[in-house]
Amino acid sequence: MSFTILQRSRHGIRSLKVTKAVIVCAAVFALALPIVTAVVGYQYAKYQGHLADVDQTTIENWRQQLSEQKASLNKAKATSQKQLNALMARLGIMQAHVRRLDAAGARIANVAGIDAKEFNFSVPPAIGGPEELDELKEQVSDGEFFNLLDELSSQLLSKEQQLSALESLVLDKQIGVERYISGRPITKGWMSSFYGRRTDPFSGRPAWHAGLDFAGKEGSPVVATAAGVVTFVGDRYGYGLLVEISHGDGFVTRYGHNKEATVKVGEVVSKGQQVAAMGNSGRSTGAHVHYEILKDGKQINPLRYVNRKSKS
The missing domain is CATH 2.70.70.10 (Glucose Permease (Domain IIA))
Incomplete structure (x- = not known):
């Protein structure tokens, strides 16, 4: 079976013959087009969903990494605060030693009759001089730093004890037997x-x-x-x-x-x-x-x- 299609043009009437094979191909194409379109659409939607899953996984990984970094930062801050508190406590002890040394030094200077302007314990000593800063580039670890503080604190305590002994010697020489505690702290009563x-x-x-x-x-x-x-x-x-x-x-x-x-x-x-x-x-x-x-x-x-x- 076949169809003849007549078409008028300026060159006359032309005929186009449509065979059975052409009709079958057109029918198959018309039936297959929706199926192909559906399959392609499904695959595209599936691919887009896979991309969405990948993006969500990446976001979750980032969140996990941020959480871990935040925990590490908090831990580092807590450790630093503990070290700072320990340092402040040691500095407080050293300051107490220095104040006692200043007081004992002032008392000894007073008892010994030394000019207060010559040994003024209320102001820091005058120091100075050139320093080679290039030789101080080596980094000091936390352990070494605290060891230095311990050594300095020990030295201050030793000096305080020595100054206390010196004070006793000066007082012995200066006021002698009057240091002997006796009697009442009042004249009447x-x-x-x-x-x-x-x-x-x-x-x-x-x-x-x-x-x-x-x-x-x-x-x-x-x-x-x-x-x-x-x-x-x-x-x-x-x-x-x-x-x-x-x-x-x-x-x-x-x-x-x-x-x-x-x-x-x-x-x-x-x-x-x-x-x-x-x-x-x-x-x-x-x-x-x-x-x-x-x-x-x-x-x-x-x-x-x-x-x-x-x-x-």
């Missing part, structure tokens, strides 16, 4: 409370009393029970206005609750010299002086020192 356990006057509960109380008239003299160097004058919790005197060999006397002080830090005082006026400052119920004696930083009972006779 009476003992109003003993050393040891007592009933607290504020709470009414049993409490430890680390000194002796001597009551009297407000403004009456408070005197040093031995010669020494004034190491502290000022307000301190519980004591009110406090005067503290170092007598060498680890002995220190304290005079608390004063109305006013008549000495200053670094001053050398003689035995029996007035150091304050009796008052009612701090944790106190009336005019009196709270008297303490410390040996190597520990409070001891002052009573036997109050009752013993002075050396001649």
Whole structure:
């Protein structure tokens, strides 16, 4: 079977014969086109979905890496903070040593009669000179740095002990037997409370009393029970206005609750010299002086020192 298609043109009538084979091919093409289109569309959609999966996986990997990096950063910050805290603690200890060295040096200079302008311990020493910075390029590890700090702290402690010994020698030579602690810290008055356990006057509960109380008239003299160097004058919790005197060999006397002080830090005082006026400052119920004696930083009972006779 065949079809003849007539077409008129300027050259006349032309005929186009369509055979059965052509018709079959056209029908097959028409039927196959939707199927091919569907298959190609499916494959394209599948490929696009695969790309989307790859992108999502990559994003998840990035998130995981960022999380790990953040955890590492936090860990590094925590380690750095611990090292900084340790460093600050060591620096605080070293600063305390330096302050004690300055105080001891100032006391020795005062006792020895050295010009304060010549040895001024309140300002850093004058230093200078050229330095070869190229020789300092080597990096110091954390361990080496902390070892240097330990060594410097040890040196400061050693110097502090040496200076304390020197202070004792100077005091021995300067004030001699007057360093012998004896007698009462007042010229007039009476003992109003003993050393040891007592009933607290504020709470009414049993409490430890680390000194002796001597009551009297407000403004009456408070005197040093031995010669020494004034190491502290000022307000301190519980004591009110406090005067503290170092007598060498680890002995220190304290005079608390004063109305006013008549000495200053670094001053050398003689035995029996007035150091304050009796008052009612701090944790106190009336005019009196709270008297303490410390040996190597520990409070001891002052009573036997109050009752013993002075050396001649």
